[in-house]
Amino acid sequence: MVIRAGLYSAAVVIGVIVVVTILGCLLTIVTILTRPNLRKLVNVPLVSLSCAGLLYAICGPALWIHHFLHPQWEPPVALCWFESYITTVLFGVLIGHMLCIALQRYFIVCTYSTRLKSTCVLITMLLLAWLLPFVFFLPLNVLEEIKVDPKIMRCGSAGTTSLWAKILPAIVSIIIPYVASLVCYALIQNHVRKSRNRVMANAENDANRLAVAFSGGERGDACGKGDDASPSTSTATAHSLISPRKASDGGVWMGDDRSSSGDEEQNTGDQNKPGKPKVIFLAPPAANHARTDKQQRASQGSSSQHNAAERQITKMMMTLFAVFTACCMPMTLMVMIHDKVPSEAFMVGSILMALNGALNPIVYGLMNKNIRQGYKHIWDRILNYIT
Known part of the structure; x- marks a missing residue:
């Protein structure tokens, strides 16, 4: 019964x-x-x-x-x-x-x-x-x-x-x-x-390099302040990057009088004039930086979303395999040793x-x-x- x-x-x-x-x-x-x-x-x-x-x-x-x-x-x-x-x-x-x-x-x-x-x-x-x-x-x-x-x-x-x-x-x-x-x-x-x-590991290496570069820049600035006759290159570069001067046509001038020009077509006539500073005309940095940052953020966001989706799918498939193992493998093993298993x-x-x-x-x-x-x-x- x-x-x-x-x-x-x-x-x-x-x-x-x-x-x-x-x-x-x-x-x-x-x-x-x-x-x-x-x-x-x-x-x-x-x-x-x-x-x-x-x-x-x-x-x-x-x-x-x-x-x-x-x-x-x-x-x-x-x-x-x-x-x-x-x-x-x-x-x-x-x-x-x-x-x-x-x-x-x-x-x-x-x-x-x-x-x-x-x-x-x-x-x-x-x-x-x-x-x-x-x-x-x-x-x-x-x-x-x-x-x-x-x-x-x-x-x-x-x-x-x-x-x-x-x-x-x-x-x-x-x-x-x-x-x-x-x-x-x-x-x-x-x-x-x-x-x-x-x-x-790459993130830690990048952080260490940034820390070393930052500390090296501070030491260079300190040395430059101690010697008025020879200002440090890092300080001048930082000053030129932080405080760009606008040119007459709306571009941005980068560098000082000792800088060399990368735009040979626009300054062909000026190169023969001694003592005249060579000028680099670039697009306004605010728009370029904003566009670049936006593109990088969009690319990183798309990549992170894709990786998250792949991780989710992989985790689901592994769970599916684990459920299959728990449900089907006991019966499979029992069939292989049929005579020793009770009904x-x-x-x-x-x-x-x-x-x-x-x-x-x-x-x-x-x-x-x-x-x-x-x-x-x-x-x-x-x-x-x-x-």
Whole structure:
């Protein structure tokens, strides 16, 4: 009786998770495809991952509910084969998308090659993420007997005695993509840490150079004041920069009588006159300095906003990978050591695997402002249409 109540509870929980997953994946796909500020290359893997999660929820956990409610049910052979094959394939597709997203983040953050950041490379990786699991899981489902496993309470080949039949597809479609994703995120973290340390070191060096230059200027001024016959160069330069004299045509004169001209075309006739000071005509400095400062501030602001956006996206993708690890890896490990795991643990692992698809849209909404606003916009339109 307790086991029956546990199965019913698991069926209800998985049913709720399936509904939330389907709604969340559909909402994510519609939001990214309809919002102009989200139709970008960086969001293409999220659309593909949402499609994979949607198919997994329909073909996998939705069928598990019937197994939990009717433990003695024996489905038709074709349906059992389809359930086993499509569930394992879509799980491999999900892991392949984790690798694709990790590689995309690595190419954007750590490399300077434009080819690796191109649309062609991304589409190729997504196609491989979809196709390879279909190829490598096919022998396992063709050569091995597919039936309802009483431990995992669904159709599968987890109880097969052929170890190599499980190891090969697991290595190619699960272990290698997962380890490669982990390595990519580790390299990203290391690159970000080195960049931060380099920026801090450069800032400290600049501050030290400014301090040395400032103290050297003060010492030069002190020496100049002590010797009236030879005023210091720094004091004269500072005086000429701070107090420029205006010329007759509205330009600004820089320097003193000993300065040399850089404008030879305007002063050709004056160069032959001895004793006449050579003049440099420049644009009014206030406008130039204001324009330069404004351009620098705009460039720095745009660069900082871009870096902040990239950091936010990278953090969201790493959180997505962490959620996937927490939800899916326990069940994967239990399947590999099938005989040593009790059926109750498989039930918990099944619920966690189903939960991953429901948590992904929540992660998007919590960690990306544009996606969150897109969710709100879609829901507002739906509510306005209903009411």
